[in-house]
Every structure is written in C-alpha cells, then in structure tokens.
Amino acid sequence: MAPGIGVPEFLPINQRPVHSSRRVTASARFVGMTVPRTLDPRTPVLVGYGQVNQRQEKPEVEPVDLMVAAARAAADPRVLEAVDSVRIVNLLSWHYRDPGLLLAQRIRAAKAATRYTGVGGNVPQTLVNEACRDLRSGRAEVVLIAGAETWRTRSRLRARGIKPEWTRQDESVPEAPGAHDGVPMAGEAELRINLDRPAYVYPMFEQALRIAGGETSDEHRRRIGELWSRFSAVAADNPHAWSSDAVPAEQIWQPGPDNRMISWPYTKLMNSNNMVDQGAVLVLTTVEKATYLQIPSDRWVFPYAGTDSHDTYAIGERDELYRSPAIRIAGRRVLELAGVSADEVDFVDVYSCFPSAVQVAAAEIGLPLADPSRPLTVTGGLTFAGGPWNNYVSHSIATMAERLVANPGSRGLITANGGYLTKHSFGVYGTEPPTHEFRCQDVQSEVDAEPTRQLQVDFVGTGTVESWTTPVGRDGTAERAFLAVRTPEDARTLARTSTSRRPRRRSPRTSPGPRFKCTPTAARRCSSVPPIPAGRARGPRRWSAGWADDSTGTRVSGSCGTRCLPTPRRTGPSAAC
Incomplete structure (x- = not known):
C-alpha cells in the first residue's frame, strides 16, 4: 500500500487542494450567493x-x-x-x-x-x-x-x-x-446463450435503433461516429479526462489497426474505456x-431532485429494444420535481457507455442529440473521459459541479445507467438555493405498469430478425452471431449461432437440434458486414457476417436458443444444428 501522505505525489499539481488557514467570515462564505x-x-x-x-x-x-x-x-x-x-x-x-x-x-x-x-x-x-x-x-x-x-x-x-x-x-x-444490493443483470434467455456482456448487448440496442430509424448501415455508423466525435471534443477540454484528444468521426466509426471492430457495429472507440x-x-x-x-x-451545489427506477432485467421481455420506459418516466419526472424542463437545463451528462445508451436516453427524455450549444456530456463520456466501471458517474457529478459553480445560476442534469439499460438514476443540480426541499419520488410502480413482450425461450419455427450483432475476434473474423427474433405471434426469442475454425457439415441424424436456416427475403437487402479483410472472410466467418439486413426482412427458421455450427456460405447463410 502506498504511504499515507498528505497529498500523494501522483496527484497532478492543478488538482491538489489549496487549504487556507484563515477563518472565513460570514460575508466571504456567501460571496456570489444570497x-x-x-x-x-x-x-x-x-x-x-x-x-x-x-x-x-x-x-x-x-x-x-x-x-x-x-x-x-x-x-x-x-x-x-x-x-x-x-x-x-x-x-x-x-x-x-x-x-x-x-x-x-x-x-x-x-x-x-x-x-x-x-x-x-x-x-x-x-x-x-x-x-x-x-x-x-x-x-x-x-x-x-x-x-x-x-x-x-x-x-x-x-x-x-x-x-x-x-x-x-x-x-x-x-x-x-x-x-x-440491486436487481439481476440478465434473464434466463440471455444467460442460456451467453448474451451476458455489455459489448454484445448494447450493439443489439444499436441495431434496433437503426432499423427503427430507417437508416442504412453506412448512414447509421457515420451518424454515431459524429456523435462520439463530439464527445471526444468535450473530453479534450476536460482536465480530468483520461484522453485529451479530439477524434474525427471517421477514425471512430471505421475500423483500423488501433480501432478494431468489437461487435458490429461498434468499434473499440465506441466502447467504454475501463483501462x-x-x-x-x-x-x-x-x-x-x-x-x-x-x-x-x-x-456549494444544491441537488434539487432525484429519481431511481429500473426496466425489466430480462432483455428479451422488453417491449422494444430501442426504448426504455424507466428512463422516460423517471428521467422526465426528475425534471418535473426540480421545476425545470429539458430545455431549461444548461448542462447535461447522459450516461455514455455506448452510443445506443445515449440515443435511447436522449429520445426518452427529449434531449437533442446534436445541439452544439449543449453537448450531452460534460466529461467526454466513458470512452474518452474514462470508464472506471461502476464509478463513472461520481466523475460526471464532480465535473458537473465544477461547471455549475463556474456559471452561477446554471442548472445541470445527470443521468446514470447500470446493467444493460436496466437500472437508472437521475439528478438535477444547481447553484441557486432551492425554493423547495429536495424532492424524490418512487416511480417504479409506473414503470412496472408499462407493457412488456412475451419471451419464448424454446421457440421452434419461423420468425423475423429484429436485431442482431456479430462479435469480432482480434484477427478480424466474426466469431458468432446473436439475434433477437420476433415470432409470428409477435413474441420474442433470443438465439446464438457459433462458428468453428474447422467447420464440418453435420448429418441431420447426428445434429443436436433441428435445422437452422437464414434466407434473406431479398438478396439486395442482405449486406455482408462487418468489413472483414479479404482472404479472411471464408467459410463460416463469411457466413457469420451475412446477418446484416438493412430492413427487417431477414427470416429465420429452426430452433432459436440453440447453439449452431455454420456451414460455409454458398447461395445464402445457413447452418446445420
């Protein structure tokens, strides 16, 4: 353990406290504030x-x-x-x-x-x-x-x-x-197929956002690259940020030697930085x-109001993968309790582990994504300011406080997110003394009353892919595919397919489950992503990349929830299970 000294030598000079020995008079105590x-x-x-x-x-x-x-x-x-x-x-x-x-x-x-x-x-x-x-x-x-x-x-x-x-x-x-303390991180269906990492789940939310917005893959990736580039510009002006470099959008959304694809469509620079x-x-x-x-x-900075809530922890049971009733209800309620509107807060920090988290929260609360006068972060976000696991929001609140005291009379909104867009907390702060006591309200009963979707863990049949992602290895090859599939009854099932470096076609008689087949409704709608380097996208790896669908037209038949071994791609992606 490091010695218990007054101010550790590793603390930067501009962050060391200055302690005055003089007694502060009443008038000095209240300078700048009545x-x-x-x-x-x-x-x-x-x-x-x-x-x-x-x-x-x-x-x-x-x-x-x-x-x-x-x-x-x-x-x-x-x-x-x-x-x-x-x-x-x-x-x-x-x-x-x-x-x-x-x-x-x-x-x-x-x-x-x-x-x-x-x-x-x-x-x-x-x-x-x-x-x-x-x-x-x-x-x-x-x-x-x-x-x-x-x-x-x-x-x-x-x-x-x-x-x-x-x-x-x-x-x-x-x-x-x-x-x-806390609610579970995932449900049975997610754990069954190992859909248990933020780096896999948040890209599923991102694809759902893209499809709901009617964007092509390229349009979408450019847009979220621009969003993250604006976050990096804020980090460049934040003395507490881990990274001080403003990064151009193209360097964020396009994979490269120092920015590999993690899970489509997210590159490394779209992931939280916990290092x-x-x-x-x-x-x-x-x-x-x-x-x-x-x-x-x-x-002094006054907390005016706070709320907490959580969405259903079972991802597969959420009504839509690009919505959050808990954020909508608790996020808007905290503003009501504080007596301000979304337009009246001067500074905002939206929890930013991944771009989808920011987009969902902004849409639910009513915050513009691209307002140059009010970025959606005061720190630069978890990619650029730093993502110290559970503790990022301590940094965002501290930075928010600094911004508020530098701008007397201003107000700020903090949003916080835990799990997979599951647990949420909100706070409104300001420098002016409040005209009411600190307000908080339990809104969980309202959130629990929101509609959910039936989850069919062992669904067998034909369904429509509503979202997907393909995790990518360090060598640039797609490792597997996770899919969210709507059944004909509009329920949901979750599926995972697995690749093998030495794939072999299995006989239906020896396969662990029924045949699993993906047939795009229109070949022109099925694009080959992520961009795997030439010479590497062979056999099952190329098949795994074929889940891209710029519409909701890709259909799946077979037993969802099983792990499948893909066969080499020929006329279309297929797998024997």
Missing part, C-alpha cells in the same frame, strides 16, 4: 468534489489510495474529519471487505459508519439521492461518497504474472453492508453543517 433566511437548515448541499487520474507506473498504488487522494482534493481536512458516513461505490480492481473503513481511517473520520454497494453505473447518483434523504431526515450529517479503480495497473500486473501487494482485510473485518486508474469523491452535508464548517458557499 442564501435566503427562510432556507431550511437541513437542505442538502454538495460541498466537495475531487477527481484524480493515476497515469504513472506505480504498481503500489491501489484503489483506496486514489480514493484518499480524491478526498483530499475534494475537501479541507477538518471537513473530512467531520464525515459520519462513508459510502463506497462497488469496485472491481481489488477486493476489500470494507473499503470505507480503510478510507475513513486514512482521512481520520473516526466516527464514520461505512457502507458498500452492489454493481451498476447508476450507483453514484443513487447514493447522492439516498444521501440527500438521510441528510434531510437527520440520519447523517456529512456523507462522503467515493469510488476508484486501478484496472489499468491491475491488468498490466496480471499480464506479467504479478500479484499486487495491496491491502488485505482478513475475516476479523466484517463485510460492509450493501454489497449485494484507467481513476478515483472520485463527493462530499454532501446540510446548509447548517456547511455553515458551521465554514465551507465557502461559492463551492
């Missing part, structure tokens, strides 16, 4: 927000070290010592039984209770919503929310066969409560406590 005398003293306020990037080769630096560094960047030591609740976002780089205990000890928060969380990119905003309720009710006085990942360092050590010498907590340390070492901390308290601790009010 705090109404009628303001409830228990009004929640965000008073500290710190971020840190660890770019140097320092294998001794572990996640808790980054949390300590971010905490010291967020708040004065006396504020940290006043923390009575430490809540840690679930981390994947290392296992601690109670990471909050380690952090509390390092920042000398002797009386702090600790809590851990389940997984999900929604967690940081959910923690803010919960903290605001606890502060209002008096269950907490000063809440610190922290998260960090050293995935880049851990991956490099693992590649060299080195085990990190990081802090281990033995069984004498009780596990912090909350680690197993980062990043940490972020948020500190919330009440107006009364902030005044007592003499925290300058020109750093």
